[in-house]
Amino acid sequence: MNQPVNRAINRPLKVLYFAWLRDRVGRSEEDVQPPGNVTTVGELMAWLARQSDGHGEAFKDPAIIRCAINQDYAKADAAISAGDEVAFFPPVTGG
Amino acid sequence: MNQPVNRAINRPLKVLYFAWLRDRVGRSEEDVQPPGNVTTVGELMAWLARQSDGHGEAFKDPAIIRCAINQDYAKADAAISAGDEVAFFPPVTGG
Amino acid sequence: MIKVQAEDFDVGAELAALSRGRAEVGAVASFIGLVRDVAGPGELSAMTLEHYPGMTERQLEQLEGEALDRWPLDKVLIIHRYGRLLPGDQIVLCAATSSHREAAFEACAFLMDWLKTKAPFWKLEEVDGKSNWVAARQDDDAAAARWQTDTPKSK
Amino acid sequence: MIKVQAEDFDVGAELAALSRGRAEVGAVASFIGLVRDVAGPGELSAMTLEHYPGMTERQLEQLEGEALDRWPLDKVLIIHRYGRLLPGDQIVLCAATSSHREAAFEACAFLMDWLKTKAPFWKLEEVDGKSNWVAARQDDDAAAARWQTDTPKSK
Numbered sequence: 001m002n003q004p005v006n007r008a009i010n011r012p013l014k015v016l017y018f019a020w021l022r023d024r025v026g027r028s029e030e031d032v033q034p035p036g037n038v039t040t041v042g043e044l045m046a047w048l049a050r051q052s053d054g055h056g057e058a059f060k061d062p063a064i065i066r067c068a069i070n071q072d073y074a075k076a077d078a079a080i081s082a083g084d085e086v087a088f089f090p091p092v093t094g095g
Numbered sequence: 096m097n098q099p100v101n102r103a104i105n106r107p108l109k110v111l112y113f114a115w116l117r118d119r120v121g122r123s124e125e126d127v128q129p130p131g132n133v134t135t136v137g138e139l140m141a142w143l144a145r146q147s148d149g150h151g152e153a154f155k156d157p158a159i160i161r162c163a164i165n166q167d168y169a170k171a172d173a174a175i176s177a178g179d180e181v182a183f184f185p186p187v188t189g190g
Numbered sequence: 191m192i193k194v195q196a197e198d199f200d201v202g203a204e205l206a207a208l209s210r211g212r213a214e215v216g217a218v219a220s221f222i223g224l225v226r227d228v229a230g231p232g233e234l235s236a237m238t239l240e241h242y243p244g245m246t247e248r249q250l251e252q253l254e255g256e257a258l259d260r261w262p263l264d265k266v267l268i269i270h271r272y273g274r275l276l277p278g279d280q281i282v283l284c285a286a287t288s289s290h291r292e293a294a295f296e297a298c299a300f301l302m303d304w305l306k307t308k309a310p311f312w313k314l315e316e317v318d319g320k321s322n323w324v325a326a327r328q329d330d331d332a333a334a335a336r337w338q339t340d341t342p343k344s345k
Numbered sequence: 346m347i348k349v350q351a352e353d354f355d356v357g358a359e360l361a362a363l364s365r366g367r368a369e370v371g372a373v374a375s376f377i378g379l380v381r382d383v384a385g386p387g388e389l390s391a392m393t394l395e396h397y398p399g400m401t402e403r404q405l406e407q408l409e410g411e412a413l414d415r416w417p418l419d420k421v422l423i424i425h426r427y428g429r430l431l432p433g434d435q436i437v438l439c440a441a442t443s444s445h446r447e448a449a450f451e452a453c454a455f456l457m458d459w460l461k462t463k464a465p466f467w468k469l470e471e472v473d474g475k476s477n478w479v480a481a482r483q484d485d486d487a488a489a490a491r492w493q494t495d496t497p498k499s500k
Binding site for chain 4: 016018019020068071072073087089090091092093094095
């Protein structure tokens with residue numbers, strides 16, 4: 001990281017979007033720095049929803065969105081840490 | 096049939112043996128004419144058991160022997176008719 | 191489709207043929223039975239499968255019909271070999287195709303359970319130079335019996 | 346073994362490799378998932394499978410490990426494709442090998458149920474010139490949930 005980061009205040013995260021979340025946000029990934037009071041997946045979704053109209057559309061029904069932190073499933077109350085890879089996606093439909 | 100048969104007295108049958116029943120009887124099939132009082136599969140087994148030592152060995156435990164009349168499973172009380180193909184064999188072990 | 195044959199079979203080709211051109215088939219469940227080398231203390235050198243020609247086909251066709259009646263299947267395939275086989279050889283292939291994976295799985299298990307208790311085949315094992323007729327497993331009767339009381343879950 | 350790939354797979358070769366040289370394997374249960382043409386009123390022209398590289402392999406490896414823990418299996422195989430597929434194309438192959446057919450069947454059904462609810466894949470259907478993300482089925486959640494309470498029958 002070139003820019004100095006106060007970890008108590010801003011948490012650099014890599015956020016990934018899949019399927020219709022990506023379509024609505026308009027990108028497949030982004031680096032974000034939410035404020036220090038954003039400590040859980042649920043709080044991150046609420047914060048992301050305010051970043052653009054597309055984000056708002058993507059996160060308007062957080063209950064149906066699945067999340068993974070560092071490629072393992074995580075619930076809305078899971079804690080996020082600086083440097084985490086946080087992915088949001090709809091319920092899976094493979095197989 | 097060249098020989099005249101009194102159906103009330105003798106029933107010409109084709110009998111087939113499989114697996115260890117064939118090994119014990121010593122043949123895979125035979126034409127038999129049991130007397131008229133042999134009317135069921137169970138009675139036929141009892142009659143066959145008296146035809147030779149090998150037959151006796153094959154049919155010494157009738158409860159474990161399976162039977163088919165004209166290629167459909169039949170129980171010990173099933174009726175046999177002149178001309179039937181009656182097969183005896185151990186429980187199956189395919190698959 | 192029922193095939194009773196001495197020759198080996200090509201699993202990939204058989205399964206591909208089963209779903210070819212069937213637009214609604216999304217699920218192909220199958221089972222392959224192989225000759226195992228687990229005849230106890232000795233080593234299995236070969237196994238001969240005897241069957242009752244005519245009755246075998248008749249029983250397997252009844253079994254196919256029953257599976258098609260009980261589950262929403264597109265097709266059923268049963269191939270069973272007879273004759274002398276070596277360890278690792280293919281004995282049987284059962285398959286069921288459907289638009290529903292539950293139906294395909296259940297039907298395939300049903301085919302194998304019934305085949306094990308109703309199809310007139312007998313295995314003669316050659317172990318340490320001796321030939322022994324394989325005894326039937328009570329487990330197989332129990333496995334087949336469950337289909338007589340259970341209602342299919344996915345009809 | 347886990348394979349996540351764009352290329353098609355050869356079912357016969359994959360299943361044969363799974364049991365080759367494994368003397369105690371008598372049972373190979375498998376499932377093939379195909380692209381169905383049942384997208385409702387229109388006709389499905391194609392389906393694109395998106396996935397989450399890295400997480401997919403991680404989830405499928407955990408699933409493989411869990412199946413090996415729960416049943417007396419020799420091997421587990423999961424091949425899942427991604428990318429653009431046409432009706433009739435193969436999507437997924439799951440297989441489990443064992444000396445017991447019940448274990449092979451149950452493990453294979455378990456693999457598919459969990460894969461349907463946990464592996465990060467998403468289907469985009471192209472129907473009548475429009476692209477639609479396929480909605481998850483509640484049936485799949487119910488199918489996966491049964492493995493959380495059931496004790497395997499054949500361990």
